[in-house]
Amino acid sequence: MLFVPVTLCMVVVVATIKSVSFYTQNDGQRLIYTPFPEDTDTVAQRAVNSILNATIMITVIIVMTLVLVLLYKYRCYKVIQGWLFLSSLLLLFFFSYIYLKEVFKTYNVAMDYFTLAVIIWNFGVVGMMCIHWKGPLRLQQAYLIMISALMALVFIKYLPEWTAWLILAVISVYDLLAVLCPKGPLRILVETAQERNEPIFPALIYSSTMVWLVNMADTDRPKRNSTDAASPQQETADAVASPAPSSLSQDDGGFTPTWVNQQQHQLGPIQSTEDTRREIQEMPSARPPVDDDDEERGVKLGLGDFIFYSMLVGKASATASGDWNTTLACFVAILIGLCLTLLLLAIFKKALPALPISIFFGLVFYFATDNLVQPFMDRLALHQFYI
Amino acid sequence: MNLERLPNEEKLSLCRKYYLGGFAFLPFLWLVNVVWFFREAFVKPVYSEQLQIKTYVKRSAFGLLLWVAVLTTWITIFQHFRAEWGEVGDYLSFTIPLGIP
Secondary structure, three states, X not given: OOHHHHHHHHHXXXXXXXXXXXXXXXXXXXXXXXXXXXXXXXXXXXXXHHHHHHHHHHHHHHHHHHHHHHHHHOOOHHHHHHHHHHHHHHHHHHHHHHHHHHHHHHOOOOEEHHHHHHHHHHHHHHHHXXXXXXXXXXXXXXXHHHHHHHHHHHHHHHOOHHHHHHHHHHHHHHHHHHHHOOXXXXXXXXXXXXXXXXXXXXXXEEEOOOOOOOOOOOOOOOOXXXXXXXXXXXXXXXXXXXXXXXXXXXXXXXXXXXXXXXXXEXXXXXXXXXXXXXEEEEOOEEEOOOOOOOOOOOOEEEHHHHHHHHHXXXXXXXXXXXXXXXXXXXXXXXXHHHHHHHHHHHHHOOOEXXXXXXXXXXXXHHHHHHHHHHHHHHHHHHOOOOO | OOHHHOOHHHHHHHHHHHHHHOXXXXXXXXXXXXXXXXXXXXXXXXXXXXXXXXXXXXXXXXXXXXXXXXXXXXXXXXXXXXXXXXXXXXXXXXXXXXXXX
């Protein structure tokens, strides 16, 4: 059931990459986190630069994660909420504005400011409402997919080649370590959340079904009582009374062991007239399906997972010599990885990092297809030899 | 957000908030309101708050139609006459297509 949203996100990213050339143009702009250029004279220099870039990026991510864990530990919920709010605001308004502009340019369509303002305003406000407050589930899921796709597109545009692949690899390793090692920041985060019986940042996790929040003060039934329709009043009172950082979170409480990996990327000012700061939290880890007395079995996947999956496939479609072959291969690889991860989830019944397996397969398939399969196919086509 | 799990007062309150919110130049919100609460208002068996929800849904639908009419008219006018308006057309344009109109 997570396949559909992941597929949708990837489809959106690949479709955009293929049609809107903006996202594959190299304007020379870089993020401040990847200051070393990759158009250097020697291969060695390029390799060194990309390693440095990746190191800087990963360090930033680690620092941000630690900051987040500390904030959470010392109950600075308002700060975290504000941060999340600002970052989703930026994504929903600014990045979708740029996206729309590029799409209109690509299709050579005239658009006036008035209609544009109405569109962006509606999109943004309804998005904020669905994600941070109450809204129909399908719409919320759709918005989460859209912002993941936007974020992935930004990464594809602004990260130079080798840096991007290196970052993908290193992030998977980091995800693995941070979620599974006893001292990992995310493990600490989740354990803290479990002690306090709180959900973790529901605003940035994709959940496939609706689950109800349970009251912290309700000591008799600490588990979610979502199927109990007979006491809706109590439930809603509970939901309102909970001290969860995000209102009306639809997550399960912190009872199911959840391992969440938050990574915040801070996009500093890019070398253009717009000067924006955006912070996004990504949580690339899968949480286990809820397996208690409830009928609802929601599987949750952090938005960071969406973003990196789509980034891999998007990069593959943008820069591979094998084009659709490679793209499809990476797509299949990621889905297989997701399958395996979900399988492991069912076996171990605790939260697992969703990035490593999929990204590993994706990378292997990408490089293998690009360098081995594609020349083979080309040769076959050249000689009109069908197998 | 599953409407099934909410008590009726909550549903009414949510419908009302979506309806009132739509007045802030948010026809999309009205559309969401109509689609989301349609079943609640018209298909479900009667309950006490249903009448009010019905009114909200109807009014949202009306407001939505109004907005759609206005926007369609404006867009048609703009697209048709943009080239002829010269400077004013360019000033209003967010993206200007290339080539001969």
